[in-house]
Amino acid sequence: MIDNRLHLIYDTQLHMVECMFCRIVSGEIPADIVYRSSSVIGFRDIHPQAPVHVLLVPTRHIPSIIDVNACDEALFTEIQKSVCKLSSELHLENGFRVVVNHGPDGGQTVSHLHFHLLGKRQMSWPPG
Ligand code: 5GP
Numbered sequence: 770m771i772d773n774r775l776h777l778i779y780d781t782q783l784h785m786v787e788c789m790f791c792r793i794v795s796g797e798i799p800a801d802i803v804y805r806s807s808s809v810i811g812f813r814d815i816h817p818q819a820p821v822h823v824l825l826v827p828t829r830h831i832p833s834i835i836d837v838n839a840c841d842e843a844l845f846t847e848i849q850k851s852v853c854k855l856s857s858e859l860h861l862e863n864g865f866r867v868v869v870n871h872g873p874d875g876g877q878t879v880s881h882l883h884f885h886l887l888g889k890r891q892m893s894w895p896p897g
Pocket residue numbers: 789800801812813814815816817824869870876877878879880
């Protein structure tokens with residue numbers, strides 16, 4: 770039990786050292802930050818897929834949407850608040866899309882939970 774817990778702590782710290790988004794959260798890697806609260810930061814995607822493309826990221830390292838646990842129950846409310854604030858500040862009155870990718874089939878390339886906020890162009894359906 771203790772061994773398992775130590776492994777978990779070690780694993781989390783290792784992720785934080787290696788994870789690109791944790792390094793953006795800590796300020797080690799620069800990013801164009803447009804939103805910050807105690808639990809969420811938002812920064813512009815380095816390869817934008819729309820004129821507005823912001824990534825909303827929990828400040829705590831959570832690998833993916835399926836890893837959100839009871840400790841993070843306020844997270845979705847915080848994400849929703851960030852979407853509301855940014856959609857107003859970035860003038861997305863005409864609409865926008867919020868996307869979460871999970872795993873290889875979902876097209877997830879960064880293993881730190883993030884919500885894509887895309888706007889300022891007409892979105893198509895189904896997504897590619
Ligand atoms: P995913 O494919 O995992 O859903 O989305 C990851 C996103 O992170 C991609 O859209 C990619 O362009 C973006 N991204 C990857 N590395 C960086 C980085 O270092 N800085 C920023 N701002 N965006 C990144």
